[in-house]
Structure formats: structure tokens, C-alpha cells
Amino acid sequence: xxxxxxxxxxxxxxxxxxxxxxxxxxxxxxxxxxxxxxxxxxxxxxxxxxxxxxxxxxxxxxxxxxxxxxxxxxxxxxxxxxxxxxxxxxxxxxxxxxxxxxxxxxxxxxxxxxxxxxxxxxxxxxxxxxxxxxxxxxxxxxxxxxxxxxxxxxxxxxxxxxxxxxxxxxxxxxxxxxxxxxxxxxxxxxxxxxxxxxxxxxxxxxxxxxxxxxxxxxxxxxxx
Numbered sequence: 001x002x003x004x005x006x007x008x009x010x011x012x013x014x015x016x017x018x019x020x021x022x023x024x025x026x027x028x029x030x031x032x033x034x035x036x037x038x039x040x041x042x043x044x045x046x047x048x049x050x051x052x053x054x055x056x057x058x059x060x061x062x063x064x065x066x067x068x069x070x071x072x073x074x075x076x077x078x079x080x081x082x083x084x085x086x087x088x089x090x091x092x093x094x095x096x097x098x099x100x101x102x103x104x105x106x107x108x109x110x111x112x113x114x115x116x117x118x119x120x121x122x123x124x125x126x127x128x129x130x131x132x133x134x135x136x137x138x139x140x141x142x143x144x145x146x147x148x149x150x151x152x153x154x155x156x157x158x159x160x161x162x163x164x165x166x167x168x169x170x171x172x173x174x175x176x177x178x179x180x181x182x183x184x185x186x187x188x189x190x191x192x193x194x195x196x197x198x199x200x201x202x203x204x205x206x207x208x209x210x211x212x213x214x215x216x217x218x219x220x221x222x223x224x
Contacts, residue, residue, distance in 0.1 A: 034094070034095040035095065036095065036096050036100070036101050036104060037101075037104040037105050037107075037108065038104065040052070044113070045108070048111065048112065048113040050113065051113045051114075051115070051136065051137065052105075052111075052113060052114045052115070053115045053117060053133060053136070054105045054114065054115070054116050054117065055117045055118075055119050055122070056102055056105075056116065056117070056118055056119060056218070057118075057119035057120070058119075058120065058190075058193075058220040058221065058222055059088075059098050059099075059205075059209060059213060059220075060193035060197065060202075060205065060222060061119075061190065061191070061192055061193050061222075062098055063084070063085065063088045063098075063193065063196070064192045064193040064195070064196045064197075065192070066084070066088070066093065067080075067081060067084055067196055068187070068192075070084070081196065085201060085205070089205065089208050089209060099209070099212045099213070099216075102216060103215075103216060106216060115132070115133065115136045117129060117132075117133065118218075118221075120190050120220070120221035120224070121221075122153075123188075123189075123190055123224065124190075124221070124224060126150055126153065127146060127150065130146060130149055130150065130153075131146070155185060155187070155188040158185050159185050162185065189224075190221060190222070190223065190224035191222060191223040191224060193222070194223075
């Protein structure tokens with residue numbers, strides 16, 4: 001969602017821990033993380049010195065996205081997908097289980113410094129979500145600014161931003177790609193899970209995970 005990537009992105013320093021770089025960055029700072037709630041800085045979670053925008057994506061598309069990340073863009077690979085599906089259902093994936101991760105953040109949804117955003121709602125009603133984020137951050141977003149943000153936030157727009165960073169910044173590949181070789185952005189659509197799940201796997205997922213998902217009290221959108 002970067003319209004001026006060169007001004008807003010700091011290159012990683014492989015010789016220093018990230019928290020030192022973040023501490024030295026100029027305010028206001030924007031930090032992207034997959035950390036579970038319990039690992040966030042206490043200045044944010046307890047002292048409420050910063051603001052948290054937490055984006056939730058339906059679990060099936062989340063798993064599909066994880067799969068494409070590990071497989072370099074593929075929706076499914078027969079030797080890896082079954083174990084990845086099982087690990088997801090058991091909560092054994094990087095950053096912890098989806099349900100545990102989401103449910104912990106939802107406990108704090110009424111905190112004044114927390115905003116919960118649905119990935120699917122961003123896709124279906126971007127203007128409304130963008131305005132709510134701007135209000136949460138104490139910013140005014142006029143129609144011209146909204147138009148620019150909307151263009152930058154499309155998959156095409158974000159790919160262009162990452163491509164520009166990779167080509168024009170020394171070491172930019174480490175911002176544009178994980179470890180310099182794995183793309184962060186692939187399809188970004190609602191319902192991509194259907195390219196990964198078989199009918200039997202989808203039924204198994206619903207049977208094992210359905211009750212957990214329902215307990216969150218959220219109406220997830222799985223197709224659009």
C-alpha cells in the first residue's frame with residue numbers, strides 16, 4: 001500500500017536486531033509484523049503508546065496464501081500440501097496457530113489503540129475501510145488522497161511498488177522479497193483456497209476447524 005516506497009521503507013540490516021532499527025526510526029513509524037499479541041512490546045499492549053491495525057483473513061485463504069509463499073506461487077504440491085494442511089489444523093505453523101492468533105487479538109478489540117480489519121472487507125469495500133483506518137489514525141482522507149491510496153493498494157499497485165524498490169534501491173530485493181527470493185504478493189483474491197483444497201479436504205477442514213471459527217463470532221467471507 002505504499003505510494004512513496006523509497007521514503008517509507010527502511011532496508012533490513014542483517015548485522016543488527018530489528019528491534020534496534022525500529023527504536024532508532026523516526027516517528028511516526030509503520031511496522032509490519034506477524035507476531036502474536038503476547039510478543040508485542042508492552043509499551044503498545046499495556047501502555048497503549050502505539051496503535052495496532054490487525055488484519056484478519058479467512059482461515060482457508062490464509063492457509064492457501066501460506067502455501068503459495070512456501071511453494072513460490074504454486075497453489076498446491078502433492079508432497080507438501082497434506083502436511084501443511086495438517087500442521088495448520090494443529091496450529092503448528094510460523095507465528096502460531098491461526099485460531100489462537102486471531103482469538104487473542106480479538107480479546108482486545110475494544111482497546112482504544114486497536115482496530116480490527118477484515119481482509120475480505122478491504123477487498124469488497126476498500127473506500128469505507130480506508131476511511132475507518134484514516135479516522136483511527138487521526139487523519140483526514142479527501143477524495144483525491146483516497147483515490148491515490150486505492151490505486152497503490154491494489155495487487156497491481158503493490159507489485160509495482162515492490163518491483164520499483166527491488167530495481168532502484170541497493171539491497172531492495174530484501175524488502176521486496178522474503179530472504180531476497182520469495183515473493184510477498186501473489187493473487188490477493190477471495191476464494192483462492194478452492195485452487196488448493198480438494199472436496200474431501202474442505203469437508204475435513206470444516207469438521208475440525210468449523211467450531212473454532214464459529215466461536216469467534218465473525219462472519220467470514222470465503223467466496224466473492
